[in-house]
Amino acid sequence: MSARTEGGSTSEARSRLLGTATRIFYAEGIHSVGVDRIIAEAQVTRATLYRHFKGKEDLVLAYLALADQGIRGQVEAVRAQGLPAADTVRGVGRTITEGIRSDGFRGCAFLNAAAEYPDAAHPVHQAVLAHRQWFLETATELLAQAGCAPADEAGRHFVMLRDGAMAAGCLFDPALISETFLRGVEDLLRTRTAPA
Template identity: 65%
Template sequence: MSEARSRLLATATRIFYAEGLHSVGVDRIVAEAKVTRATLYRHFPGKEDLVVAYLQGVSEMERAGVGNILAGHPPAAEALRAVAEWIAESIQSAHFRGCAFLNAAAEYPDPGHPVHQAVLTHREWFLRTVTELFARVGSSAPEPAGRHFVMLRDGAMASGCLTDPAEAGDTFRQGVDGILRHRLGSGASP
């Protein structure tokens, strides 16, 4: 990746996450990244291509975070709790502004739009990952358990913006423990 492309993505990532996608113009990104408009358009044919690249970068970071958790091959219930802990910590971080993907979906609601498609691709990966963990731990219904986990995560992300982030993170952790106890019964360690 060229230095200019890296600067554009880093700048866009910082500004898009902090201020939103539609509210940030190309001129501002170009100015803050210290590149020309021609350089931006050489790397990204349009602003929406930059938005998709931003979301793909966030997805790669989240995949790497989950990958780090799974790299040690913990038992599935421990892995689910570790993923929940990682998410709760992100909600409680200093500059938390919600889920980049939920924010993007709110700004690009058309399911056929490339930005919305990037959101769906990431969500499908995340749902598949947690569902596979529920299946590995022996859940009799891994698909509903995975969907429940994702819905709790979405709610915690929204709550972390609207209320006390510490409370939202703690409630999410408790919710995941509840899913494990309810769905897995004796198969989950307390």
């Protein structure tokens, strides 16, 4: 069966595979899901999977790349609004709470993947570290622009607040966790901003 008969085009088959893998990996975990299930639910052949991805690891890396693009897009959308620096930080915080409050929220895709791939040399773990380094640098830059000092400490504090909210948000009341996180962001902006 060709990729065309499976969905109209090669890119549609790839998108379907990645969409299916993303949904299942995020909801159920990476190691618990085999390629046979992804193939069946995406309604493609094994040959189609291997035409687009070298194997499961390649599919996992594509899943994380898609998650990374989504988060970068959210941050850039907030930045593009041209808000004052502190309001940009608040806006990024709100995108985090929107995720926590969304249906099917299961925590941070990257922290979940790191737990399943603890070997720091593994390509999946490396993808997690690369995303988290970008997020830390971005948070630090935004907080520096908002006048927080020292900015590197403020950036680490923001990331830790976010990580805690992501973990708690799938265990407890997402609305309460979201409110608590946003209060933490306000406290961070208030206590770390240098006096004028």
